[in-house]
Amino acid sequence: MDYPFADRAAEDERLIAQGRVFDPLTRRVLAEAGLAPGMRVLDLGSGAGNVARLAAERVGEDGSVVGVERDPAAIDLARRRTDAANVEYREGDVRALDGIGDGFDAVIGRLVLMYQPDPVEVLRQAAARLRPGGLLCMHEGDFAYDWACPQTPLWRQIREWVLETLEKAGIEARMAQSLFSSFRAAGLPGPSMLVEAYAAGGSEAPAWGYANVVAGVVPVMEKLGVATEAEVEPATLADRLLAETLAADGCVIGPPLTGAWTTVP
Ligand SMILES: C[S@@+](CC[C@H](N)C(=O)[O-])C[C@H]1O[C@@H](n2cnc3c(N)ncnc32)[C@H](O)[C@@H]1O
Numbered sequence: 041m042d043y044p045f046a047d048r049a050a051e052d053e054r055l056i057a058q059g060r061v062f063d064p065l066t067r068r069v070l071a072e073a074g075l076a077p078g079m080r081v082l083d084l085g086s087g088a089g090n091v092a093r094l095a096a097e098r099v100g101e102d103g104s105v106v107g108v109e110r111d112p113a114a115i116d117l118a119r120r121r122t123d124a125a126n127v128e129y130r131e132g133d134v135r136a137l138d139g140i141g142d143g144f145d146a147v148i149g150r151l152v153l154m155y156q157p158d159p160v161e162v163l164r165q166a167a168a169r170l171r172p173g174g175l176l177c178m179h180e181g182d183f184a185y186d187w188a189c190p191q192t193p194l195w196r197q198i199r200e201w202v203l204e205t206l207e208k209a210g211i212e213a214r215m216a217q218s219l220f221s222s223f224r225a226a227g228l229p230g231p232s233m234l235v236e237a238y239a240a241g242g243s244e245a246p247a248w249g250y251a252n253v254v255a256g257v258v259p260v261m262e263k264l265g266v267a268t269e270a271e272v273e274p275a276t277l278a279d280r281l282l283a284e285t286l287a288a289d290g291c292v293i294g295p296p297l298t299g300a301w302t303t304v305p
Pocket residue numbers: 043055059084085086087088089090091108109110111114132133134135149150151152155156
């Protein structure tokens with residue numbers, strides 16, 4: 041199964057919104073990992089450009105960022121959102137990275153390994169694009185962690201639907217958990233790691249984030265026989281989820297994201 045979010049325009053809006061929750065976490069991981077002014081950076085699976093833009097902030101005018109993404113519509117949007125002269129987006133497949141160049145100071149990527157049939161090979165390819173001593177830094181999620189506390193009935197139901205859909209689609213919901221062993225299997229030094237999640241209760245609870253994910257995968261859910269659009273009711277889902285959380289005086293927990301980074305010999 042390819043990327044499961046079929047409606048690309050809606051997906052790019054989703055990625056931009058999701059950035060509000062994930063970008064502060066990625067910013068901290070890139071800082072901890074040592075992304076520094078002047079570096080030449082490759083961003084794998086750049087989507088709407090959020091991570092490339094965060095990297096550009098850190099490397100400054102003396103550095104540069106290349107985002108590689110296989111979806112042309114995402115590349116168009118990322119280009120429209122990015123006016124910095126030192127950020128460019130190229131169409132390509134992270135499984136091969138042909139023609140992307142090499143000798144990069146850093147290769148980074150967020151929520152991209154989880155979609156790859158062979159993430160270890162992607163890490164090998166990425167490492168091969170680095171100069172000696174270059175930095176490889178990946179940021180992946182654990183989508184099987186509790187989405188809300190308490191797990192009220194609707195939260196439990198949509199989590200089950202999404203996890204079943206990801207499993208049937210061959211997407212790794214818990215890529216974060218296998219980052220360390222994947223780096224090792226790719227022949228790399230064991231990475232340093234940082235795990236962090238966004239969480240909030242009350243009216244700030246990010247129920248909308250999960251509702252967006254569910255709405256984005258409804259066509260795939262239907263195709264794989266997991267749930268129908270009529271059962272999911274995506275138009276009202278965010279409101280219903282938030283209402284359950286407020287009624288339970290609970291909170292919503294964004295998927296914990298794990299940053300893992302190492303330098304190649
Ligand atoms: C969940 S999005 C993450 C986008 C971005 N990294 C972010 O965090 O905002 C995953 C992106 O990876 C892209 N992608 C997935 N597999 C790819 C591949 N094999 N080669 C290039 N891009 C890929 C998808 O098209 C999508 O834009």
